[in-house]
Amino acid sequence: MSADSLDSSRLDIPGLGAPADTEWETVVGLEVHAELATETKLFSASPNRFGGEPNTHIDPVSLGLPGSLPVLNEKAVELAIRVGLALNCRIQPSVFARKNYFYPDMPKDFQISQYDEPINVEGWLELPTGKRIAIERAHLEEDTGKTVHIGGGGRIHEAGYSLVDYNRAGVPLIEIVGRPELRSAEEARQYVAELRAILVAVGASDGKMEEGSLRVDCNVSVRPMGSDRLGTRCEIKNVNSLRSMGRAIEYEARRQIDQLTSGQPVEQQTRHWNEDDGRTHALRSKEEDYDYRYFPEPDLLPLNPSEEWVEQIRQGLPPLPRDRRFRLAEAASAVDLDHIALAVERSMDDLALAAVAGGGAPDRVMTHIVHNLAEGSGELAPEALAGLVHMEEAGELTATQAKKVLAVLVESGGTPQKAAQELGFEAMDTGEIEALVDRLIADNPDEWSRFCDGDNKLTGFFVGQAMKATQGRADGKAVTQLLNSRRG
Amino acid sequence: MAALARLELSDEELERFTGQLDELLDHVAEVEALDLEDLPPTMHALPIANVLRPDVPGEVLDRDEVLARAPLAEDGQFRVPPVLGEAP
Numbered sequence: 033m034s035a036d037s038l039d040s041s042r043l044d045i046p047g048l049g050a051p052a053d054t055e056w057e058t059v060v061g062l063e064v065h066a067e068l069a070t071e072t073k074l075f076s077a078s079p080n081r082f083g084g085e086p087n088t089h090i091d092p093v094s095l096g097l098p099g100s101l102p103v104l105n106e107k108a109v110e111l112a113i114r115v116g117l118a119l120n121c122r123i124q125p126s127v128f129a130r131k132n133y134f135y136p137d138m139p140k141d142f143q144i145s146q147y148d149e150p151i152n153v154e155g156w157l158e159l160p161t162g163k164r165i166a167i168e169r170a171h172l173e174e175d176t177g178k179t180v181h182i183g184g185g186g187r188i189h190e191a192g193y194s195l196v197d198y199n200r201a202g203v204p205l206i207e208i209v210g211r212p213e214l215r216s217a218e219e220a221r222q223y224v225a226e227l228r229a230i231l232v233a234v235g236a237s238d239g240k241m242e243e244g245s246l247r248v249d250c251n252v253s254v255r256p257m258g259s260d261r262l263g264t265r266c267e268i269k270n271v272n273s274l275r276s277m278g279r280a281i282e283y284e285a286r287r288q289i290d291q292l293t294s295g296q297p298v299e300q301q302t303r304h305w306n307e308d309d310g311r312t313h314a315l316r317s318k319e320e321d322y323d324y325r326y327f328p329e330p331d332l333l334p335l336n337p338s339e340e341w342v343e344q345i346r347q348g349l350p351p352l353p354r355d356r357r358f359r360l361a362e363a364a365s366a367v368d369l370d371h372i373a374l375a376v377e378r379s380m381d382d383l384a385l386a387a388v389a390g391g392g393a394p395d396r397v398m399t400h401i402v403h404n405l406a407e408g409s410g411e412l413a414p415e416a417l418a419g420l421v422h423m424e425e426a427g428e429l430t431a432t433q434a435k436k437v438l439a440v441l442v443e444s445g446g447t448p449q450k451a452a453q454e455l456g457f458e459a460m461d462t463g464e465i466e467a468l469v470d471r472l473i474a475d476n477p478d479e480w481s482r483f484c485d486g487d488n489k490l491t492g493f494f495v496g497q498a499m500k501a502t503q504g505r506a507d508g509k510a511v512t513q514l515l516n517s518r519r520g
Numbered sequence: 521m522a523a524l525a526r527l528e529l530s531d532e533e534l535e536r537f538t539g540q541l542d543e544l545l546d547h548v549a550e551v552e553a554l555d556l557e558d559l560p561p562t563m564h565a566l567p568i569a570n571v572l573r574p575d576v577p578g579e580v581l582d583r584d585e586v587l588a589r590a591p592l593a594e595d596g597q598f599r600v601p602p603v604l605g606e607a608p
Binding site: 071076077087089194195198328333335 | 569573574581596601
């Protein structure tokens, strides 16, 4: 590159040499890879299963043995179409291509992907805020094997050698490429959370970031607020949770701003997020597309799903998270919208709706779902949740007892009445509570006279004593009411 | 192009293949000269599409047998030269 062209290209960099008080905008575009929930691989009949002994889910196709031929998995195509429809994409005729590179995670030295004719194009995803993010494409491709680096103290560049496990090679992936229309780490988080909820809702993926079945690459650039040009982007890999993605985007934007304000252009790079030091590190300069020498895969035929098939898949789509949030918010109108979203994210909105329809007070139902069912609802039936809430409302169970009963219902099902009985949480009848309160008053004359003089803090003392005397069976609310009525 | 494809060619081979490649490019140029405005692009040489396989697990290879044929193996895995950086 000549000095002249360098200078003129530098003039084109938004924000280069900007003053320190410049207001910056972060621009994020995400590429999300999700493993599709099929029984077998994309092009062969080995099982698609997480974990397992290394190299036990392998066959001639996933090893790229000479003479082996790929055959496309119908279920993977159906799941890809489901994702496309849920993301408002156009489903179009598509072809597979070879992406050539030399790396031992693919023994045949290429990865089969879709390049210029992907199955899903031109869609959008709506964030909970109502903002729409354009989806460029959502295409099918095969996953690669896993390499582990051995020796040299575990650092990649000092490694003595690598070990390869091909269980994951050939597992079907859908890669969802979003336009760079996200403007903050928080928006990126919302986008991935919503996309994950959609993938899970349509049954395309389990969406587990920690197991690597959902992987996010973040393209991050910055520019002065108001600029309509995009800055040079860096691609951040290795973010394993929504939280680390947010941190990585914030760190990277800061790094690029510091770079530009000090007069240095941002170099287009792939960078690796390091969770421990909270930084991104340069891996390699971005390879240009032509380096992969994409060409049509001669061993696979074009894919052209019929309108009837696509329509049939569309009819079979379950309600999407957005609609489910609306539905639950309508049924439980007084409840915090974040809690509504959380219930949908945990796929407990049907449970909540049924419990509310069964007469359970919405706020109590949602409290249990948000706070007490984080680990899943297990064997809990909606009627049992509604019944439990009824018992609480009627004062038959304290909040603490209700939580314990709920744990039993989650573990082994059944009715709340029976579970409460087995736990010894039989409601104290009014006479029993009255006798208890009267005894406490008699036993604690000093506290009682201070309470009668208006020291309301002593309510807590008496309730505490009542709980102690009954091992938590007493209903705090009933005790308080009695104390107040005895005071007159 | 040889570097991209990781091919080691002698000078003589380089010269020969460059000549052959030029001939191929000339042929492509002939096709380019045709007026194909109204023809849809061909996606594949065969006039069939949608060859699909049901999602049913089949047989897998025996790991020990496969690894026995690998140049190096360790812990049930293929042992390969150290990998720098990461996959594209």
